[in-house]
Amino acid sequence: MNKNPLLQVSDLSVTFRTNGDTIQAVTGFSCQLNNGICTAIIGESGCGKSVIAHAILKILPKTALVSGSVQFRGMELHDVSPDEMNTIRGRQIGIIFQSPDRALNPTYRIFRQLVEPLRNHRVVPEENRKEHIITTLRKVGFSHPKEAALLFPCNCSGGMNQRAVTAVVLSLLPDLVIADEPTKGLDSFRVSDVKSCLMEIKDEGRTLLLVTHDISLARDLSEELLVMYAGEIVESGKTHDILQSPIHPYTSGLLKSLPENGFIPIPGSAPSYANMPSGCRFQDRCEYATEKCNHKPECIQKHGRMVRCHLFC
Numbered sequence: 001m002n003k004n005p006l007l008q009v010s011d012l013s014v015t016f017r018t019n020g021d022t023i024q025a026v027t028g029f030s031c032q033l034n035n036g037i038c039t040a041i042i043g044e045s046g047c048g049k050s051v052i053a054h055a056i057l058k059i060l061p062k063t064a065l066v067s068g069s070v071q072f073r074g075m076e077l078h079d080v081s082p083d084e085m086n087t088i089r090g091r092q093i094g095i096i097f098q099s100p101d102r103a104l105n106p107t108y109r110i111f112r113q114l115v116e117p118l119r120n121h122r123v124v125p126e127e128n129r130k131e132h133i134i135t136t137l138r139k140v141g142f143s144h145p146k147e148a149a150l151l152f153p154c155n156c157s158g159g160m161n162q163r164a165v166t167a168v169v170l171s172l173l174p175d176l177v178i179a180d181e182p183t184k185g186l187d188s189f190r191v192s193d194v195k196s197c198l199m200e201i202k203d204e205g206r207t208l209l210l211v212t213h214d215i216s217l218a219r220d221l222s223e224e225l226l227v228m229y230a231g232e233i234v235e236s237g238k239t240h241d242i243l244q245s246p247i248h249p250y251t252s253g254l255l256k257s258l259p260e261n262g263f264i265p266i267p268g269s270a271p272s273y274a275n276m277p278s279g280c281r282f283q284d285r286c287e288y289a290t291e292k293c294n295h296k297p298e299c300i301q302k303h304g305r306m307v308r309c310h311l312f313c
């Protein structure tokens with residue numbers, strides 16, 4: 001375990017209160033993000049991936065009750081004021097949301113999209129801003145950055161806008177970048193644009209938290225993997241190890257459902273948050289479930305791998 005992780009999340013739980021109902025969307029989530037490493041969170045829709053990303057960034061709605069700890073460079077983010085958090089967001093923790101077109105202001109040229117955050121966060125001295133912007137645009141793949149800086153988003157292709165958004169994030173020199181479903185709903189050309197932008201972030205030595213349902217994206221980009229099911233981590237470890245030899249039956253099921261592995265879906269669906277089983281949350285869909293699974297499985301840690309399953313207790 002690294003003693004000085006960039007981000008340390010410990011026992012994070014998030015509960016929503018809506019119309020008298022209580023939904024515990026995330027239960028006891030812990031992870032450590034180390035400098036320069038890409039960690040991916042994967043899992044089916046609704047398992048709590050975005051809620052975790054939003055809890056780290058403190059952008060959850062007021063109906064969310066958050067417990068546990070999120071430490072960034074040793075600083076507890078729960079204790080940070082909204083003003084300080086606004087400074088940390090963008091400047092120290094960059095965010096890449098789905099749909100870059102919505103992240104850009106349609107009335108600003110690319111240059112202005114970059115220069116305003118740079119000015120607000122005072123990242124580079126004024127006299128160096130222009131050069132910094134041109135260098136960043138070149139880094140993310142614009143071969144004619146000076147010309148690109150003069151374009152409006154509507155003059156750009158989807159791929160160019162993706163690169164512009166990445167340039168905005170990178171220009172602020174963040175330590176950590178969180179990308180939430182950056183490829184959702186995109187065709188294969190756009191997916192490869194996103195992938196090369198994320199690769200650039202990695203090549204810059206920045207730490208990346210990739211939230212995705214796209215296992216091949218996680219495989220190609222991440223070193224560490226967290227597999228979530230119904231609000232909990234069920235397996236974590238090195239991406240390569242997990243994808244080569246999954247331990248948890250849910251992880252095996254996810255991999256079997258990939259087209260290259262036969263497209264065999266996991267039967268059934270995840271339990272509803274309002275009606276969560278008290279034991280293993282995957283038991284109703286698990287071919288190995290036994291009596292034991294009515295009790296909550298402990299997390300087993302071995303050789304840098306963690307798994308939450310009675311089969312391995």
Ligand SMILES: Nc1ncnc2c1ncn2[C@@H]1O[C@H](COP(=O)(O)OP(=O)(O)OP(=O)(O)O)[C@@H](O)[C@H]1O
Nearest residue numbers: 016018023025044045046047048049050051061213
């Ligand atoms: N503002 C909210 N109020 C109530 N429930 C919410 C809220 N936001 C999220 N949830 C619930 O929390 C659970 C986890 O949602 P989350 O968006 O984190 O899933 P996800 O894993 O990111 O899914 P996807 O892959 O579809 O993006 C879901 O059941 C969702 O309905």
Ligand code: NI
Nearest residue numbers: 049050051181
């Ligand atoms: Ni999501």
